[in-house]
Amino acid sequence: METPVLSAEGLAVMRGEKLLFSGLGFAVGAGEALLVRGPNGVGKSTLLLTLLRVVRPLAGAVSGLGPTEMHHIGYQHGLKGRLSVIENLRFWKQLGGGTGLAPEAALAEVGIAALSPLEAGFLSSGQLRRLSLARLLVSERALWLLDEPSAALDTEGEALLGRLIDRHRESGGAAIIATHHDLPLAVAPRTLVLVAAS
Amino acid sequence: MSAFLAVIGRELRLAVRAGGEALTLVLFFVMVGVIVPFAIGPDRPQLMRLSTGIVWIAAFLSMLLGLDRLFRADDEDGSLLLFTTSALPLEAIVAAKLIAHWLVTALPLLLATPILALLLSMTMEQWTKTLLALLCGTPALTGFGAIGAAVTVGLRRGGLIAPVLILPLAIPVMIFGVGSADPLAGNGATLFLIALSLVVAVFAPFAAALALRSASE
Incomplete structure (x- = not known):
């Protein structure tokens, strides 16, 4: 893989008084999609906000594209x-x-x-x-951060979402997607499973 | 620049669509003017003496009333988060919002001052001086108000705390605002008021943006 679009190293994130995860590292290259999975409350949304540089990590660093080169879709529109x-x-x-x-x-x-x-x-x-x-x-x-993008979408809407992500990847874009659903993607995405810090 | 104007345009459009709010502020402003003559008695010379101060108090209170919605709505619907991905820096967005906020909350009050001038039996000279003082001083009030609103954006009952926070900051504006309408004084107070507004206009967007950033963390 060439220089990644976005990479994280040794990421540890605290929300309130709770340590969500620590020692998290990954890289996303052009044309790649990364699915972030894990149970509710494990910190998927917070991870996306950390990549957006809105939440400051306790340790570790995010490098690569800045927030003005990203799109974020969350539960608020x-x-x-x-x-x-x-x-x-x-x-x-x-x-x-x-x-x-x-x-x-x-x-x-x-x-x-x-x-x-x-x-x-x-x-x-x-x-x-x-x-x-x-x-x-x-x-x-260049980078889409999607937080449960298929929430509230009908079947046709999910197909549409899949098509949009496929096209984005074909043109060299990357996407990091926090979701519980399997999205209909043409090229299989990589998966990152978040585990709660003990 | 088009993004900057887009923010102003959106704010103005929202204010017009939700028309009632700007009108509420003006009504509140006029109401203070209606009540005061009843409270201190129909003594015209006394009313005339106090009129400038009363207009300033009315303007200050009405502007406090409109403060809460400055950032809260954007925080609640997620716009504030999306502003971080914008090509325009948050400071510039805040500055644009402040200009729009002044146009929506302060300008209508200036337009309503003739009503208060009548109710408080102001002379023509008093009215023009008060109007000029308000024109020079309200930008500072908007700027200080924005800092208060930004600091309390994450708090449920922020609407009540912000006025208390900005009260000490607003006192100089009141002092020089009333002072600049004094017929015996020179124009020193007016110049100071303008200086205050200019400094706050430059400084407030940065302070408010800083507060908003740390609030979203």
């Missing part, structure tokens, strides 16, 4: 209920900068083009999730 679907997406495109699909095209891609003028507050949680996925497409970033 960063969407305003009083703004329309397209206004929300336009905002994140302007803030994300760089190249990517036009907001209208991205909405069509994730199958909610018809909802474009609707206020985001009226969307179901599955539709909100699709709108979040559209955010991945409007500004191109």
Whole structure:
């Protein structure tokens, strides 16, 4: 493997008073996908936040791409209920900068083009999730950090998610995905199983 | 630059859509002016003497009222987390939010001052001086308020704690704000007020962004 897109070494992370994991090391290269698995509360989401440099690790270091070259999708979508679907997406495109699909095209891609003028507050949680996925497409970033991306998605939505990740990897992007589900990916991902620190 | 304007645009759009909130602040501002003459009696010369101070108190209290929503909504819906992945630094995003916040919470108060001027029987000169002082001083109040709001963003009842935190910081603004409307004083107080606002406008986005970063940890 050439220089990894992102690597972690000897990572130990504390949340509150609890040590979640320690001595964690891995590297993700271009075109790779890494599934992070483990029971609830083991620290999958916190690991993603650490890679995003939002949570500071107790020990160890993350090197490689910085947060402005990543996308993060979590359980909160960063969407305003009083703004329309397209206004929300336009905002994140302007803030994300760089190249990517036009907001209208991205909405069509994730199958909610018809909802474009609707206020985001009226969307179901599955539709909100699709709108979040559209955010991945409007500004191109080399690394996707996805936290339970298939939550609230229907079967067709899961297939869509798989396609998006496949295409992202084909174009040299990488993804780190915390999930309990098996995603329909064309190329098998690597798996990282988190174990609670004793 | 377009990202900076996008943040301002989003804030203004949200404020217009949720129209009630800006109006609540103005109503509160006018209400203080309505109540005070009843509380201190209909003594016109006395009202006129106190009017500048009353307008400042009303403006300060209304601005405190609007403070809580500055970062809380973005924290709760996850926008704050996504700002870390933005091409625009958090400091610039906060600065854009502050400009929008001033436009939404302070500007309507300035526009409502003629009502208070009538209620408190201010002279024309008093009113223009007070308006100028508010124009120069409210940016500092917004900046200090942002620091308070950012520090308390993670707290459930932060809305009550932030005003207590920024009270000592706001006192100089009040002193020089009322002082600059004094007909006998020169323009020293006004200049100091402008200086205060400029310094806070530069300093507050960095302080607030720092507080937001450590809060999200």
